[in-house]
Amino acid sequence: MSVYRLLAVRYLFQRWDRAVLIISSIALGVATLVSARILNQCFEIAAQGTTTPAGSAELYVTNGEAGVARALADELRAAKVPGVKSVQPLVVERVSLPDLDGRVAVLVGAEVSSQLLTDNNSLKVKVTPVGDIPKWQLLPVLAAVKDGDLTRAGDLWDRIPARLAMVSRSIYEDWNGRCQTALAAGQPAPPFVVRHANRDAVCLPIGVVDFEADSPLAPMGKSFIGMSVGQALGVVRPAPPYAAVGGAAGAGAAESPYPPKVNRIDLFLEPGADPETVLAAAAQVVGRRAEVRTPDAQRRSTQEIVTGIQVGVLMCSLGAMIIGLFLVYNAMSVTVAERRADIGVLRSIGATRTQIVVLFSAASAALGFVGAVLGVPLGMLLAELTVRQFRSELESMFLNPEVRLTHLSWATAAAAVAAGTGTAVFAALVPALQAAGDDPAHVVRRSTGSVKGIWNVLHRSACLSLIVTGAAMILLRFNLPSRVGSVGGLTLVLVGLLLASPILVAVMVRLARPVVRATAPFTLRLAFDNLSRAPGRTGVVIGALGAGVALMFQTAGVGRSNEEPILSWIEQVVQADHFVFNGNMTSANSSNSPMSANVAGDLKGLPGVEDVMSIRYFRPEYNGTVVYLVALDVKTYAGTMRHRAPELASDLEVFPELDDTHPDHSGANKVLVSHNFVERHKVKVGDTILVPGPRGPVPLVIVGAVRDYSWSRGTIFLDRARYAKLFGDNLIDICHVFVKPGATAGAEPALDRYAADKGLFVTDRFSLRKFLSELLNRVYVLAYMQQLLVGVVAALGVVTALLISVLQRKRELGLLLAVGATPGQVLLSVLAEAFLMGAFGTVLGVLIGLPMEWYVLKVMFVDESGFNLDMLIPWKATLGIASASITLATLAGLLPAWRAIQTRIPDAMQYE
Known part of the structure; x- marks a missing residue:
C-alpha cells in the first residue's frame, strides 16, 4: 500500500490537471445518465397520472378516455363476482378555480363514504372536518356507513343539495385566506367555485385532505378536490336541461345520447383472491362494453405514450457515457506513456503484471468514483433546468398540473456512481494490460515500442463484431422486442465505428x-x-x-x-382568423380543458363573424397504443377552407362524406385517417376499425386518408355531431373563428369581450x-x-x-x-x-x-x-x-x- 500511495496518490497531485480531465469526463457522462433517469421517471409518472390517476385497485374496468357507463358498476355489484371485495366507480377530471386566479386542480369523484371516511382506507388519506358542515344532512350517510351499507351511503350523499367538497390543504388555505381578507374588509366571503367546460359550480368545502407519502393521490397533493361520484358528475357532465324539465320522459331521453359515465371502475379484491381468475369472471359481466385490466397492463398502455421521448433522452445520455469511456481510455494512455520508466523499474525489481494492472485500475477507480459522485448532483441540476424550460407545456399536457421531478433514490444514485466508476476502470484496463505486458528493458529505456499484433487483431475483430451485430439487429428488428433492434442495433454500430x-x-x-x-x-x-x-x-x-x-x-x-x-x-x-379555447395554447389541442358546445353558437352570433368551426380532441386506444381522434364540424371545415387553402383541395373533397346529411352518406360511421395511421397500423381505405366507446367498441369505416402531423401514432377524423352521439360527449376544445372580409376591426373587440366574460382565451392566426x-x-x-x-x-x-x-x-x-x-x-x-x-x-x-x-x-x-x-x-x-x-x-x-x-x-x- 505504501508503494501504491507513493506511485498513485503522489502522481495524481503532480498531474492534477490530468486527474481533473478524467473526473470531468466521468462527471458529465454520469450527469447525463442521472438527468435522463429523472426526466424519464417524471414523464412516466405524469403520463400514468393522466391515464390511471389515483390508482390503487387490483383490477381496472376501463375504456381509456371514452369512459365507462356508471350503470356497469351496479351490474358488477349485482353479479357478486367471486373474489371482489369492493366495486368503486371513479370520476377524474381537470378543473379550474376561477376565484383563485384560475388555479388548475384535479377533481376526483369517488364513493367518498367508503374511500375517504373509513379508517385505513385504500387511498391512505386523512380528512379533517372544516367549516360549516351540514351535519343533519350527513347523519343518514354516517348511519349507512356504520351499518356497512356503502352503496346506500353513496346514494344518500349524492342527494345532498349542497355540493360538498374535500380539498387539499394548499387549496383550502388559499381560499380561506381570501375569505378572511374579504370579511376583514366588510365584504362577503367569496364562494368556492369550481369551473369545468366554462360552467361554474358553487361548492362547500367540508374537509381538508392530507395524504400519506405512499398514497395513490399523493402526486395531487396540492391540487386535489374530492367529491362523491354523483356530485362530481353534476359538475363535469351535467344532464341536459330537458332531463330536468321533462320528468321521467326527459330523464329517459337523456340516458340514450348522454348516459352517465365515469372515467373507470376500480375493483378491490378479497385477500388471497387470484387476480387472473377474478379478471376472467369480471370480463364475463363486462362483455364488450369495456376492458378489465391488471395494473401492469394499464401501465403498459400508458408507457407507450412516453417511450419515444424516453428513448431519445436515454440515447443522448448513453452517447455521452460511451464517449466519456473512450476519452478516459485516452487519458489513462497519457498516464501509461508518462510512467513507462516507473513501470519498467517496478517490473525490474519484481513487481508482477497483476500488481501493475491493479495500480492503474485502482487509480482510475478512485478518479471515476469522484467524477461519478460529482455527476449525480450535476445530473439533478440538468433535469431541473430541462423541466423549467418546458414546465408550462408539461403542466398543460397532463391531467395533473403538478409536474414535479422525482426524488433521486439512493439505489439509483448508487447505480449511477457504480456505472461511472465501472466505466473508468473498464477504460483503464487496456492501457494497464499493455503497460503490464511491455518488456521491462524497453520501458526503462523509454523506447516507444510498437503495438503488439494481438492487440491489432483484437481491435479489428471487436470493431467488426460490433458493426456486424448491430447491422444484423437492425435487419431483424421486427423479430426482436420493441425498439431493441432499431435502437440497440444503431448503438452497437456507432460504438463499433467509434472504436x-x-x-x-x-x-x-x-x-x-x-x-x-x-x-x-x-x-x-x-x-x-x-x-x-x-x-x-x-x-x-x-x-x-x-x-x-x-x-x-x-x-x-x-x-x-x-x-x-x-x-x-x-x-x-x-387558416382561421382567431382561435378561442380554455386554458392556454398548449392545452388547446388536448382534451384537458374543454368548453361547452354553446360557445360555438355564441361566437357565430357575434358581429363580423362569418363562421365557426368547433373541434373536440379524443385519445382512444387502438392496436395497443393511444391514437388521436379529431372530431370537427366537417361541413364548416370544408366550406371555409376551400377558398382559403386551395392546396388542400384533394383532402377537402373527402371531408363532406363524413357528414350525416351528405347525399353519399350510407349511415355508417365514416372516418378519415392520416397517412401515418395507414402506415403504422397497416390499414387501408374500406377497412373497419374498432375504438373503445362508453357502451363498447365503436366501428369506424375508413373512407380516405389525408396528410396530417398531429400525432405520432396516427389520427382519425370524424364529424363532431356523430362523435357526440357515439361517445356521449358534446364538449369542445377549440373554436376556429372565421371573420367576414373587411370586418376584422369590428369582430376583434366583440371576441375579446366575450372571451373575458366567459373566462376563455382568444388568439390570432399569427400568434x-x-x-x-x-x-x-x-x-x-x-x-x-x-x-x-x-x-x-x-x-x-x-x-x-x-x-x-x-x-x-x-x-x-x-x-x-x-x-x-x-x-x-x-x-x-x-x-x-x-x-x-x-x-x-x-x-x-x-x-x-x-x-x-x-x-x-x-x-x-x-x-x-x-x-x-x-x-x-x-x-x-x-x-x-x-x-x-x-x-x-x-x-x-x-x-x-x-x-x-x-x-x-x-x-x-x-x-x-
Whole structure:
C-alpha cells in the first residue's frame, strides 16, 4: 500500500490537471445518465397520472378516455363476482378555480363514504372536518356507513343539495385566506367555485385532505378536490336541461345520447383472491362494453405514450457515457506513456503484471468514483433546468398540473456512481494490460515500442463484431422486442465505428497527405506528419469529436426534415382568423380543458363573424397504443377552407362524406385517417376499425386518408355531431373563428369581450402559428442541450490527446527549439494539430451523420410513427456545427501548446 500511495496518490497531485480531465469526463457522462433517469421517471409518472390517476385497485374496468357507463358498476355489484371485495366507480377530471386566479386542480369523484371516511382506507388519506358542515344532512350517510351499507351511503350523499367538497390543504388555505381578507374588509366571503367546460359550480368545502407519502393521490397533493361520484358528475357532465324539465320522459331521453359515465371502475379484491381468475369472471359481466385490466397492463398502455421521448433522452445520455469511456481510455494512455520508466523499474525489481494492472485500475477507480459522485448532483441540476424550460407545456399536457421531478433514490444514485466508476476502470484496463505486458528493458529505456499484433487483431475483430451485430439487429428488428433492434442495433454500430476511428483516421490521413504536403505551410505540415505517425493515439479523440458532430448533424437534419413539412402543413391548416379555447395554447389541442358546445353558437352570433368551426380532441386506444381522434364540424371545415387553402383541395373533397346529411352518406360511421395511421397500423381505405366507446367498441369505416402531423401514432377524423352521439360527449376544445372580409376591426373587440366574460382565451392566426413553430424548435433545443455535453467531453479528449503528443514529442520539440524554432512556431504547431483533429473529426462526423439521419428518418420514424419524411440536408446548421467543432478543438489545444513551449531544451535532449 505504501508503494501504491507513493506511485498513485503522489502522481495524481503532480498531474492534477490530468486527474481533473478524467473526473470531468466521468462527471458529465454520469450527469447525463442521472438527468435522463429523472426526466424519464417524471414523464412516466405524469403520463400514468393522466391515464390511471389515483390508482390503487387490483383490477381496472376501463375504456381509456371514452369512459365507462356508471350503470356497469351496479351490474358488477349485482353479479357478486367471486373474489371482489369492493366495486368503486371513479370520476377524474381537470378543473379550474376561477376565484383563485384560475388555479388548475384535479377533481376526483369517488364513493367518498367508503374511500375517504373509513379508517385505513385504500387511498391512505386523512380528512379533517372544516367549516360549516351540514351535519343533519350527513347523519343518514354516517348511519349507512356504520351499518356497512356503502352503496346506500353513496346514494344518500349524492342527494345532498349542497355540493360538498374535500380539498387539499394548499387549496383550502388559499381560499380561506381570501375569505378572511374579504370579511376583514366588510365584504362577503367569496364562494368556492369550481369551473369545468366554462360552467361554474358553487361548492362547500367540508374537509381538508392530507395524504400519506405512499398514497395513490399523493402526486395531487396540492391540487386535489374530492367529491362523491354523483356530485362530481353534476359538475363535469351535467344532464341536459330537458332531463330536468321533462320528468321521467326527459330523464329517459337523456340516458340514450348522454348516459352517465365515469372515467373507470376500480375493483378491490378479497385477500388471497387470484387476480387472473377474478379478471376472467369480471370480463364475463363486462362483455364488450369495456376492458378489465391488471395494473401492469394499464401501465403498459400508458408507457407507450412516453417511450419515444424516453428513448431519445436515454440515447443522448448513453452517447455521452460511451464517449466519456473512450476519452478516459485516452487519458489513462497519457498516464501509461508518462510512467513507462516507473513501470519498467517496478517490473525490474519484481513487481508482477497483476500488481501493475491493479495500480492503474485502482487509480482510475478512485478518479471515476469522484467524477461519478460529482455527476449525480450535476445530473439533478440538468433535469431541473430541462423541466423549467418546458414546465408550462408539461403542466398543460397532463391531467395533473403538478409536474414535479422525482426524488433521486439512493439505489439509483448508487447505480449511477457504480456505472461511472465501472466505466473508468473498464477504460483503464487496456492501457494497464499493455503497460503490464511491455518488456521491462524497453520501458526503462523509454523506447516507444510498437503495438503488439494481438492487440491489432483484437481491435479489428471487436470493431467488426460490433458493426456486424448491430447491422444484423437492425435487419431483424421486427423479430426482436420493441425498439431493441432499431435502437440497440444503431448503438452497437456507432460504438463499433467509434472504436474503429483510429483505422478510419489512418485512411483519411493517407488520402489527405499529398494535398497537405503540397499546399500547407511548415507548421501545419509538421502537425500533419505528427498526426499521421500516431493515428492510434489521436483516432479515438477524432472519433469522439466525430460522434459529437454526427449526433448534432443528425439532430439538425432530422429537425429540418421535420420542421419544413410540418410548418408548411401548419400554414395550410391554421387558416382561421382567431382561435378561442380554455386554458392556454398548449392545452388547446388536448382534451384537458374543454368548453361547452354553446360557445360555438355564441361566437357565430357575434358581429363580423362569418363562421365557426368547433373541434373536440379524443385519445382512444387502438392496436395497443393511444391514437388521436379529431372530431370537427366537417361541413364548416370544408366550406371555409376551400377558398382559403386551395392546396388542400384533394383532402377537402373527402371531408363532406363524413357528414350525416351528405347525399353519399350510407349511415355508417365514416372516418378519415392520416397517412401515418395507414402506415403504422397497416390499414387501408374500406377497412373497419374498432375504438373503445362508453357502451363498447365503436366501428369506424375508413373512407380516405389525408396528410396530417398531429400525432405520432396516427389520427382519425370524424364529424363532431356523430362523435357526440357515439361517445356521449358534446364538449369542445377549440373554436376556429372565421371573420367576414373587411370586418376584422369590428369582430376583434366583440371576441375579446366575450372571451373575458366567459373566462376563455382568444388568439390570432399569427400568434398560434408562431407558438407552434417555437414549440417545435424548443424540442430540438432540448436535444442540442444534451449533445452539447457530448461536445464538451470530446473537447476534454482533445486536451488529453495533445498532452500525449507533447509528451511523446518532447525530444522533437526540444530539437526544434535548439535549431532555432521560435516558441511561437512550436505553439502554432501544436495548435495546428488540434485544428487538424477538429477538421478530421468534423469530416468524420458528417460522413457518419448522413447515414444516421437517413436511418432515423427512413427506418426509426417510419417504424415508430409511420411518417415517411423527405431527407433534407441542414446546410446552414452543418456550417455552424463544423465551425464550432473546429474552434472548440483548436481552443482545447491551448493548454498542451503552452506546456510545449515551456519545455527546457536540456531536459528535452536528455529525455531518452
